[in-house]
Amino acid sequence: MNTPKVAEHIIKWLKEYAENAKVNGFVVGISGGIDSAVTSTLCAKTGLPTLCVELPIHQAQSQVNRANEHIKQLRERFDNVSEAEVNLTSTFEDFKTVVPEVGSSPKVDLALANTRARLRMTTLYYFAGLKGLLVAGTGNKVEDFGVGFFTKYGDGGVDLSPIADLVKSEVYALGEYLEVPESIQKAQPTDGLFGDSRTDEDQIGASYDELEWAMKMQDAGKTVDDFKDRQQEVFKIYSRLNRINQHKMVPIPVCEIPKNLK
Structure with a gap:
């Protein structure tokens, strides 16, 4: 950088x-x-x-x-x-x-x-x-x-x-x-x-360096089966948090009303 x-x-x-x-x-x-x-x-x-x-x-x-x-x-x-x-x-x-x-x-x-x-x-x-x-x-x-x-x-x-x-x-x-x-x-x-x-690491279960690595791996299309031991554990942590916290990362859902109902 x-x-x-x-x-x-x-x-x-x-x-x-x-x-x-x-x-x-x-x-x-x-x-x-x-x-x-x-x-x-x-x-x-x-x-x-x-x-x-x-x-x-x-x-x-x-x-x-x-x-x-x-x-x-x-x-x-x-x-x-x-x-x-x-x-x-x-x-x-x-x-x-x-x-x-x-x-x-x-x-x-x-x-x-x-x-x-x-x-x-x-x-x-x-x-x-x-x-x-x-x-x-x-x-x-x-x-x-x-x-x-x-x-x-x-x-x-x-x-x-x-x-x-x-x-x-x-x-x-x-x-x-x-x-x-x-x-x-x-x-x-x-x-x-x-x-x-x-600390943040205590709560998350992984350090920021590890999470950065997992983020890059997911962006590269890797899956949990591509890794073993600690890397696999970190990738699982990252993937789980990324999945369950999507509601924070995407716009709030809006119920769009069909025009024929208005």
Whole structure:
């Protein structure tokens, strides 16, 4: 990948899109991870107002520290960057008191994790509406179009996706080129939605490098029978997630009414 040229292309694309949409700039949720760090840096490099919002909900201190380090660095580098913090922990806890009590189970834990992401999306759009900004998505290609590792109408609810055509390794290459803090470049990827130390790899069962490989193999027309041992296991993981999460990756179905019924 020609990293400098890719960065230049995305920055130009972002700026032109915002100008054509007649908005002021961008708002980005900052998690302390590589994807949001790269996205926010690219937005900042457009020269347009870029609002970095930290949205902790029972967040691990290490994630908070990395997010703060990144925002501080961006503000030192770019005059067009501003910041806000909205601690949504109490809002999340209030939500749990008004929904039906269903006890603790994997389904409940997942539903509440997705609720965290949707509360954050709502908050980002509050700022977007208030300041005339676009919500910039932080999903990469493997997450958005490979395994569907995002929350529908949560971190998947955005106005535009600047890095969604880049796999994770390419995002890391951009992060190094854009001088994202080293602590973020070295951190294990995590969505931080469960309030514990589990990583993305813990949840998915495969690393991003393995998922990138499986994505390439599927695109090349390979099947599970073409592989053995760990490769076969990874390909099965990827194929299953790609299949069951198609509802996140394709447009919502619309019931089209036959003209003779109208």
